[in-house]
Amino acid sequence: MTTRPPTLxxxxxxxGVSTGTVSRVINxxxxxxxKSRRAVEKAIAxxxxxxxxxxxxxxxxxxxAVVLAISSDDPxxxxxxxxxxxxxxxxxxxEETDLQLMLVLAASERGRSRFGKILQSRSADGVMLLALxxxxxxxxxxxxxxxxxxxxxxxxxxxxxWYVDADNRGGARTAVEHLIAAGxxxxxxxxxxxxxxxxxxxxxxYREAVVLAGLSDQRVAHGDFSEAxxxxxxxxxxxxxxxxxxxxxxxxxxxxxALDVLRENGKRVPEDVAVVGFNxxxxxxxxxxxxxxxxxxxxxxxxxxxxxxxxxxxxxxPTSLILPTELVLRxxx
Amino acid sequence: MTTRPPTLxxxxxxxGVSTGTVSRVINxxxxxxxKSRRAVEKAIAxxxxxxxxxxxxxxxxxxxAVVLAISSDDPxxxxxxxxxxxxxxxxxxxEETDLQLMLVLAASERGRSRFGKILQSRSADGVMLLALxxxxxxxxxxxxxxxxxxxxxxxxxxxxxWYVDADNRGGARTAVEHLIAAGxxxxxxxxxxxxxxxxxxxxxxYREAVVLAGLSDQRVAHGDFSEAxxxxxxxxxxxxxxxxxxxxxxxxxxxxxALDVLRENGKRVPEDVAVVGFNxxxxxxxxxxxxxxxxxxxxxxxxxxxxxxxxxxxxxxPTSLILPTELVLRxxx
DNA sequence: GTGAAAGCGCTAACAA
DNA sequence: TTGTTAGCGCTTTCAC
Numbered sequence: 004m005t006t007r008p009p010t011l012x013x014x015x016x017x018x019g020v021s022t023g024t025v026s027r028v029i030n031x032x033x034x035x036x037x038k039s040r041r042a043v044e045k046a047i048a049x050x051x052x053x054x055x056x057x058x059x060x061x062x063x064x065x066x067x068a069v070v071l072a073i074s075s076d077d078p079x080x081x082x083x084x085x086x087x088x089x090x091x092x093x094x095x096x097x098e099e100t101d102l103q104l105m106l107v108l109a110a111s112e113r114g115r116s117r118f119g120k121i122l123q124s125r126s127a128d129g130v131m132l133l134a135l136x137x138x139x140x141x142x143x144x145x146x147x148x149x150x151x152x153x154x155x156x157x158x159x160x161x162x163x164x165w166y167v168d169a170d171n172r173g174g175a176r177t178a179v180e181h182l183i184a185a186g187x188x189x190x191x192x193x194x195x196x197x198x199x200x201x202x203x204x205x206x207x208x209y210r211e212a213v214v215l216a217g218l219s220d221q222r223v224a225h226g227d228f229s230e231a232x233x234x235x236x237x238x239x240x241x242x243x244x245x246x247x248x249x250x251x252x253x254x255x256x257x258x259x260x261a262l263d264v265l266r267e268n269g270k271r272v273p274e275d276v277a278v279v280g281f282n283x284x285x286x287x288x289x290x291x292x293x294x295x296x297x298x299x300x301x302x303x304x305x306x307x308x309x310x311x312x313x314x315x316x317x318x319x320x321p322t323s324l325i326l327p328t329e330l331v332l333r334x335x336x
Numbered sequence: 337m338t339t340r341p342p343t344l345x346x347x348x349x350x351x352g353v354s355t356g357t358v359s360r361v362i363n364x365x366x367x368x369x370x371k372s373r374r375a376v377e378k379a380i381a382x383x384x385x386x387x388x389x390x391x392x393x394x395x396x397x398x399x400x401a402v403v404l405a406i407s408s409d410d411p412x413x414x415x416x417x418x419x420x421x422x423x424x425x426x427x428x429x430x431e432e433t434d435l436q437l438m439l440v441l442a443a444s445e446r447g448r449s450r451f452g453k454i455l456q457s458r459s460a461d462g463v464m465l466l467a468l469x470x471x472x473x474x475x476x477x478x479x480x481x482x483x484x485x486x487x488x489x490x491x492x493x494x495x496x497x498w499y500v501d502a503d504n505r506g507g508a509r510t511a512v513e514h515l516i517a518a519g520x521x522x523x524x525x526x527x528x529x530x531x532x533x534x535x536x537x538x539x540x541x542y543r544e545a546v547v548l549a550g551l552s553d554q555r556v557a558h559g560d561f562s563e564a565x566x567x568x569x570x571x572x573x574x575x576x577x578x579x580x581x582x583x584x585x586x587x588x589x590x591x592x593x594a595l596d597v598l599r600e601n602g603k604r605v606p607e608d609v610a611v612v613g614f615n616x617x618x619x620x621x622x623x624x625x626x627x628x629x630x631x632x633x634x635x636x637x638x639x640x641x642x643x644x645x646x647x648x649x650x651x652x653x654p655t656s657l658i659l660p661t662e663l664v665l666r667x668x669x
Numbered sequence: 670g671t672g673a674a675a676g677c678g679c680t681a682a683c684a685a
Numbered sequence: 686t687t688g689t690t691a692g693c694g695c696t697t698t699c700a701c
Contacts, residue, residue, distance in 0.1 A: 008458060010678060021688045026680060034686050053456040057393035058678030061693045066390065068438075087420040094441040098450060103459065105401075106439045108427040117431060123386040125341060126436065259622065289592065289622050343694060354672045359696060367670050391694030394677045 009050040018046035029054060068103040069312055070127040072118050074110065074134045074141045085301060089133060089155065092305025100313060102128075109141055122148035129312045131155065151315040153308045157200045165315065167307045167324045171201045171281075174297040174328030175208025178279045179251050181295075181330055183216045187249035187277055191222035193236035193261060195253035202228070205253040205281060222247055226257050233257025237264035248276055249336075255280035258294055262335070266291075277336040292334035300326045342383040351379035362387065401436040402645055403460040405451050407443065407467045407474045418634060422466060422488065425638025433646060435461075442474055455481035462645045464488065484648040486641045490533045498648065500640045500657045504534045507630040507661030508541025511612045512584050514628075514663055516549045520582035520610055524555035526569035526594060528586035535561070538586040538614060555580055559590050566590025570597035581609055582669075588613035591627055595668070599624075610669040625667035633659045 011029075015022045020039050027035045028043040046052070060066050071093055073086050090106075097104045105127055109118045118141060121127055129151040134142050138160060145152040154166040182190050192209040195202030210220045222244045224236030233252055237260065240247060252258035258280030262272060270276050272292055280296040307324050314321040344362075348355045353372050360368050361376040379385070393399050404426055406419050423439075430437045438460055442451045451474060454460055462484040467475050471491060478485040487499040515523050525542040528535030543553045555577045557569030566585055570593065573580060585591035591613030595605060603609050605625055613629040640657050647654040 008456065011680095012678080022679080023681085023688060023690095024686085027687090030680085036686060039687080051456070053453060055394075055678050056457050056459045057390050057399065058693090059680075060390035061388075061394050061695085062678080062680040064693075071439075084417065084420065087417065090439070091441065094439070094447070098444065098446050103454070104439050106404075106423065106427070106437050108424065108431075111431065113431050114427070120386060121436070123341065123384070124389050126389045291624050344696095345694075355695080356672060356674095356697080357670085360671090363696080369670060372670080388694050391677090392696075394679085395694080395696040397677075 008055070009052045011052070011054070014043065014046045014050055014052050017050060018042040064125075066126055066128050067101060068105050068127045069097075069129045069131065069309075069316075070105040070107055070118075070121055071131045072107040072109055072133070072141055072145075074115075074132075074139050086133065088301040089305035089308075092302035092307075093131065093309045094305075095302075096306050096309035096313065102313070115140060115144070119144055122150060125150075129153070129316050131308045131312055134158070151312060153312045153315065155304055155308050159198060159200050159203060165311055165321060165323055167304050167311065167326065168200070169299040169301075169304065170325050170328050171204030172208040172211070174281065174299070174330070175205040175251065175253070176212045177208075177328070177330050178281070178295075178297050179209050179212035180216075181332075182249040182251065182277055182279065182336065183212065183218070185249075185277065185336060188218060189222065189244065189247045190218060190249040190251065191224070191240045191244060191247045193224045193226045193233055193240070193250060193252045193257050195226060195228040195257070197225065202253060209251050226253070228254040228256060230256040230260040233260025234264045235260075237261035241265075241268055241270075249278070250276060251279045251281075253281050255282040255294060255296055258296070258335075259290055262290055262294070273334065273336050279336055290335070295333045295336040296331050298329045298331050300328065341388070342385045344385070344387070347376065347379045347383055347385050350383060351375040399459055399461050400434060401438050401460045402430075402462045402464065402642075402649075403438040403440055403451075403454055404464045405440040405442055405466065405474055405478075407448075407465075407472050419466065421634040422638035422641075425635035425640075426464065426642045427638075428635075429639050429642035429646065435646070448473060448477070452477055455483060458483075462486070462649050464641045464645055467491070484645060486645045486648065488637055488641050492531060492533050492536060498644055498654060498656055500637050500644065500659065501533070502632040502634075502637065503658050503661050504537030505541040505544070507614065507632070507663070508538040508584065508586070509545045510541075510661070510663050511614070511628075511630050512542050512545035513549075514665075515582045515584065515610055515612060515669065516545065516551070518610065518669060521551060522555065522577065522580045523551060523582040523584065524557070524573045524577060524580045526557045526559045526566055526573070526583060526585045526590050528559060528561040528590070530558065535586060542584050559586070561587040561589060563589040563593040566593025567597050568593070570594035574598075574601055574603075582611070583609060584612045584614075586614050588615040588627060588629055591629070591668075592623055595623055595627070606667065606669050612669055623668070628666045628669040629664050631662045631664050633661065 011025050012022055015025045024039050025043050028040050107118050109115045122144060130145050131153050132141055132145055133155040154163040156168050157166055190213055194206045197203055213220045224239045226232030226236045250261055252261055258278055261278060265272055265276055272278055280294045282299060303326055311321040344358050345355055348358045357372050358376050361373050389400060440451050442448045455477060463478050464486050465474055465478055466488040487496040489501050490499055523546055527539045530536055546553045557572045559565030559569045583594055585594055591611055594611060598605055598609055605611055613627050615632060636659055644654040
């Protein structure tokens with residue numbers, strides 16, 4: 004059944020021209036007469052010719068593929084949603100090109116070494132890296148490989164040359180300013196991991212907003228983005244600052260944990276305490292009450308990362324990007 | 337900077353053997369003396385040699401890659417979660433092999449034609465298909481291509497040769513039997529789209545359970561898996577069968593819609609009406625009350641699909657699989 | 670057990 | 686504008 008696909012040479016014979024001409028038509032180079040072009044196109048259509056990608060790669064030294072590497076040890080749900088959205092964005096741009104998308108989930112040691120192999124064997128022309136953790140080994144590997152690399156997000160230690168990130172700081176600031184505008188004065192925050200750029204940025208955004216408004220920035224609990232840490236943080240805050248009237252949580256998961264604790268402690272949301280989260284994953288809509296949150300342009304990040312990489316592959320100079328976030332108002336504020 | 341990677345020939349020179357021998361070592365064929373083998377391995381290590389995949393593909397006529405194609409027009413959230421989990425499972429098995437994973441999200445016409453190109457140009461050795469819709473064009477394309485193809489899920493019209501599916505019928509039956517065991521007698525269902533295998537199977541499971549218990553299977557509303565259709569279905573059921581004391585919804589989203597309507601109508605869950613969903617996506621845990629649901633082994637589906645494809649590529653005969661589901665008990669029943 | 674050499678299907682440089 | 690041909694880096698016969 005599986006009959007060998009036609010080769011370029013067969014197309015040439017059928018069209019009555021040389022392989023060089025066929026190749027020129029396919030890669031639509033100049034210097035081809037209309038006559039030959041038409042003959043070749045006819046032959047291609049008749050034979051159902053499709054170029055052999057391996058042969059082409061070997062000849063051109065280009066792979067026609069890019070890899071999206073995701074390094075995730077994170078709590079499954081958030082990470083899943085996040086990467087699904089990123090992939091959707093990436094795919095949208097990839098579809099407009101002739102590139103193919105290779106996916107590497109490099110959580111394990113094994114995954115990392117596979118990623119290394121791909122880089123070394125030049126199986127891909129470029130890489131997009133979604134390193135949700137700091138100091139990710141993948142980042143160094145990609146750099147060492149010399150392949151064009153675009154990062155999603157930044158680390159604290161060093162800013163990659165090409166990256167797309169969400170405006171964590173601005174988003175947090177806007178969220179807290181919203182609380183202030185709504186008349187809240189004793190605003191607390193539950194931070195994410197402060198050794199991440201996102202965690203740091205969101206904390207800075209909080210401080211900026213409260214300090215600029217002449218309010219105290221001392222109502223702080225430190226979490227790690229997880230629901231449990233949000234609950235724990237909320238308990239601490241309630242103990243230490245019983246006067247608080249608003250909480251900005253650096254993730255929706257933490258906000259959800261905080262909501263639970265507030266409910267247990269008989270605090271009404273938003274009457275007694277307003278709550279804002281960050282992310283807008285599914286859950287935000289289904290909490291009680293629905294959670295006001297800062298929406299990140301996750302799909303757009305995927306799109307822009309891909310556009311950036313494509314530019315890089317074309318030899319153009321792209322610009323790193325910080326994408327704006329959006330405050331989504333719901334019942335919790 | 338980007339210096340050309342070492343070739344097999346260079347390894348051969350360094351090791352003082354022929355390229356043939358190096359190749360034999362790399363593909364660990366027999367007929368290599370320990371001496372040569374060691375020399376070659378040393379040279380490989382020293383040079384940091386990694387085979388050029390394009391050249392290898394050209395020579396072997398194998399691509400060393402499989403494609404996971406997802407055809408999704410579905411409501412973003414569920415589809416995202418679903419495919420993220422599948423991908424995780426797929427990746428886990430892929431990591432154990434030398435295969436590379438290509439991802440094609442073929443929602444648009446463009447995506448479909450890209451998929452076709454991949455098949456025709458033999459850029460992949462096999463394909464995994466996650467066609468969330470029935471009668472998906474991708475399915476036909478894959479079949480026509482003659483490439484080994486494994487399906488996730490089945491369609492109603494025809495059962496693919498190789499597939500992995502969840503036990504929709506059994507899961508539904510178990511869920512409803514649970515309701516019966518809990519003393520419910522007037523059990524309703526909100527079905528999913530009945531032109532899908534999953535929708536049909538879950539409906540059948542419901543009927544099986546109630547009929548076998550000597551109860552009525554007439555409390556039925558038809559939905560389309562979406563939250564809105566769940567709400568609509570629940571309204572109809574409440575009108576037509578005010579005596580109902582339990583609802584089995586064929587998706588969590590519909591269950592959530594149903595919960596809202598029940599609340600609006602002053603029905604207590606689970607006191608007045610017990611509710612069971614199907615799927616166990618994130619939201620299920622955060623509903624009020626938390627939703628009892630049938631959990632599908634989504635990640636396992638990804639894993640098993642991949643194992644099946646790998647077997648096919650190895651020329652073995654796999655067996656199509658129906659994976660068991662699990663009832664997750666929470667507060668809503 | 671090993672080496673030599675003929676491809677795999679395409680591109681690109683050079684000649685014509 | 687077109688044809689010819691030498692690779693691209695690997696695998697795999699076939700001799701030895």
